[in-house]
Amino acid sequence: MRIELTVNGRHEAAEVEPRLLLVHLLRERLGLTGTNVGCDSTSCGACTVLLDGQSVKSCTVLAVQADGAEVTTIEGLSGAGGGLHPLQAAFQRHHALQCGYCTPGMVMAAVSLLAEHPHPTEEEVRRGLEGNLCRCTGYQGIVDAILEVARTTGGAER
Amino acid sequence: MIPAPFEYARPRTVEEAVSLLVHHGEGAKLLAGGHSLLPLMKLRVAAPSLLVDIGRLVDLRYVRDAGDHVAVGALVRHHDLETSPLLEREAPLLRYAAGFVGDPQVRHRGTIGGSLAHADPAADLPGVVVALEATMVVYGPRGERLIPARDFFRSTFESALAPDEVLVEVRVPKVGGRRWAFQKFNRRSIDWAIVGVAAVEADGGASVALVNMGPIPLRALETEAALRRGASQAEAAALADRGTEPSSDLNASAEYRRHLARVLVRRALEQVRR
Numbered sequence: 526m527r528i529e530l531t532v533n534g535r536h537e538a539a540e541v542e543p544r545l546l547l548v549h550l551l552r553e554r555l556g557l558t559g560t561n562v563g564c565d566s567t568s569c570g571a572c573t574v575l576l577d578g579q580s581v582k583s584c585t586v587l588a589v590q591a592d593g594a595e596v597t598t599i600e601g602l603s604g605a606g607g608g609l610h611p612l613q614a615a616f617q618r619h620h621a622l623q624c625g626y627c628t629p630g631m632v633m634a635a636v637s638l639l640a641e642h643p644h645p646t647e648e649e650v651r652r653g654l655e656g657n658l659c660r661c662t663g664y665q666g667i668v669d670a671i672l673e674v675a676r677t678t679g680g681a682e683r
Numbered sequence: 684m685i686p687a688p689f690e691y692a693r694p695r696t697v698e699e700a701v702s703l704l705v706h707h708g709e710g711a712k713l714l715a716g717g718h719s720l721l722p723l724m725k726l727r728v729a730a731p732s733l734l735v736d737i738g739r740l741v742d743l744r745y746v747r748d749a750g751d752h753v754a755v756g757a758l759v760r761h762h763d764l765e766t767s768p769l770l771e772r773e774a775p776l777l778r779y780a781a782g783f784v785g786d787p788q789v790r791h792r793g794t795i796g797g798s799l800a801h802a803d804p805a806a807d808l809p810g811v812v813v814a815l816e817a818t819m820v821v822y823g824p825r826g827e828r829l830i831p832a833r834d835f836f837r838s839t840f841e842s843a844l845a846p847d848e849v850l851v852e853v854r855v856p857k858v859g860g861r862r863w864a865f866q867k868f869n870r871r872s873i874d875w876a877i878v879g880v881a882a883v884e885a886d887g888g889a890s891v892a893l894v895n896m897g898p899i900p901l902r903a904l905e906t907e908a909a910l911r912r913g914a915s916q917a918e919a920a921a922l923a924d925r926g927t928e929p930s931s932d933l934n935a936s937a938e939y940r941r942h943l944a945r946v947l948v949r950r951a952l953e954q955v956r957r
Contacts, residue, residue, distance in 0.1 A: 526691060543691035543734065544724075565684050567722055568873060570788060579762070579791040585721050586792065589691055590714075590738060634787065655872045656786025 528592035532557070533601030541588045548572045548583035550591075551598060559599040559629050563658075570657030573630035573637075574598045580637035582656070599629035602636070611678055612636060615670035623661035631657045635671045645675055686724035690733045697822055697849055700737050704847040705824050707733045713849060714738060715758055718785065718793035719801040743796070743851055746770060752818075755853045757796025761785070764795060774855045776863040776883060780811045783865070786873045796850045799835070802842040802899070805875035807867065809836055810900040814881035814892035817855045823848035836899035858883055864954035866947040867894070870934070877935045878943040880923075882951040887911045888919075889955045896927040896944055903927075906948055916956060920949035 529538045532555060539554055551557045551574065560583060563571030567585045574583045575597040602610035609617070612632050622628045631654070638645065638653035645653065650671050651664070659667065694700040704711050710732035714720060717738070723729040737743070743758040746767045753773050755764070764770060764781035771778050784790055784798065784807050798808045799819070812819075812832040819830045824847055835843050844850060861884040867876045879894030880903075888910030891903040904926060909919040929940035 542688070544686045544688055546685070565725070567718065567785075567789065570786070573788055576791075580788045581791055582788045585718060585725075587717065587721070589693075590717065590736065637787065637791075652872075653787055656788045 526589055528589055530591050530593060531595045533597060539588070543587065543589050545588040546584055547574070547576075547581075547586040547588050547591050547596070550588040551583060551596070557598050557600050561626055561629055563626065563630070568658070569627070569630075570634060571627050571630040573633040573657065575633060575637060578637070578640060580634045580656075597633070597636075599632060602632070610636075611674050612639075612670065615674045616667070619666040619670040619673065621662060621666035621670040622659075627657060627659045627661075631659060631667060635667075635674075638671065639675055643675065645672070647672060650675075684725040686721070687727055687730040689724075689731055691736065692733060693736045693739065695740075697737070697740060697743070697851060700735050700740070700849055701822065701824055701847060703733070703735045704849070707735075709846050711735055711846075713797075713800070715794040715797035716760060716792040717797075718789050719797055719803065737849065748773070749854070752854045752856050755795055755855060757800075757850045757852060758794050759796075761790035761793050761795070761798075762787070765790065770855075773857040773859045774815060775859070776815060776865060776881060777808075777811055777855060779863075780807050780865045780867075780881060783807055783867050789873075795853060799853065800842055800844055800850045802836050802838075802840050803875070804839050804898050804900065805895040807865075807876060807879055807881075807894060810879055810892040810894035811865070811881045812853060812855070813900045813902065814883050814890050815855055815858065816890065817853050819843075819850055820852035820854065821848045822851045827851075829854075833902070839898040861885070862955045864951035866951050868943055868947060874934075878929075878940050878947055880944070880947040880951045882948070882955050884955050889952060891923070891948060891951065893923070893927060893944055893948075896924065896929045896940060898928070901927055903944075903948055906952075910952075910956075916952040917949060920945055920952055923948035 561571040563569035572583045712731035714734045714736045743756040745756040761781045761784045864882045866880040882891045903923045905922040906919045924941035924944045929937045931937045
């Protein structure tokens with residue numbers, strides 16, 4: 526089946542089998558390997574991307590379901606100059622990662638969280654990250670990074 | 684994990700979806716948000732020969748005031764439920780409980796219709812619609828029919844839907860003025876309930892539904908009867924597991940589930956009847 530979608534602002538068209546998962550379209554067909562596959566079972570959140578602005582687990586979305594949609598991956602966050610997104614910079618400052626495997630999904634979940642809650646409480650940040658597992662950091666640095674971005678940018682900036 | 688191959692159709696109307704179901708028989712499955720079905724297909728527990736993707740039927744995505752009830756279209760996503768001001772006013776139990784389904788990413792995709800039609804005994808929303816005494820609106824080749832929530836769930840993963848029928852709407856009675864409670868016990872926030880309780884204040888007592896205490900969501904009938912007789916909350920809650928048939932699994936033994944049901948119902952009743 527032929528699908529068309531916008532990925533990180535670029536128009537893409539592909540001929541896909543209906544069973545192709547969105548994460549495999551992104552990684553294997555479009556070469557966007559920033560999105561990781563972790564548990565492959567809708568639990569860990571490593572494969573989180575934005576689908577029409579909302580966080581989703583791309584291991585549990587068919588590529589055909591994303592036909593006509595707008596997808597944003599971690600590669601789509603940096604500005605035209607290629608600099609880090611405020612959340613990426615804050616993750617770096619707060620040591621919000623160690624091995625880094627969960628980080629692309631964690632950052633995308635945070636982007637969606639701040640879009641819905643520009644001024645979250647710490648409790649709201651923790652609840653908003655329930656779909657993302659990190660086995661290194663204990664989450665504190667991640668929560669601190671997101672709260673700092675919410676404070677300094679009003680959260681809504683993307 | 685890759686699903687087995689399947690054909691894919693994207694009907695533009697509910698009628699077209701039904702005719703695809705009629706034509707293909709039991710090999711066809713409806714796809715809405717896909718957050719119950721796709722994980723099963725990736726595990727190859729399910730291998731439908733045709734997916735009928737109704738996810739784009741925006742006509743089925745609404746939450747509206749319909750007089751004595753709130754009409755919720757089957758394609759309303761959990762995130763829509765948890766952010767609906769109308770539900771907050773008229774059926775806050777449903778709004779609140781929707782916020783405990785899965786995690787934010789799951790709630791962005793999963794739909795109320797999909798969750799109910801999947802009929803997972805551990806899922807939150809089936810118990811909630813049973814407590815609220817909601818009515819399912821089902822559309823099929825013989826037209827529309829109404830099914831009370833208590834008759835909708837037949838067994839584990841089995842509902843009253845015929846293979847050629849589509850759940851199109853959930854009618855939720857307005858209970859805005861009544862007290863309510865939702866209790867969910869699990870070890871990790873993203874997991875299914877080991878046991879859950881949905882309760883709403885009702886005339887002479889409370890309507891109390893149990894999640895994961897049997898193959899379908901069950902009413903705690905002996906608890907409800909005790910409340911009508913004027914029993915204390917503690918006395919009524921001690922009867923909560925009567926008539927249930929919980930299973931034993933990796934998460935809990937049946938006996939532990941019975942204990943949880945009694946404790947969670949007591950907590951729920953303390954919220955419902957202060």
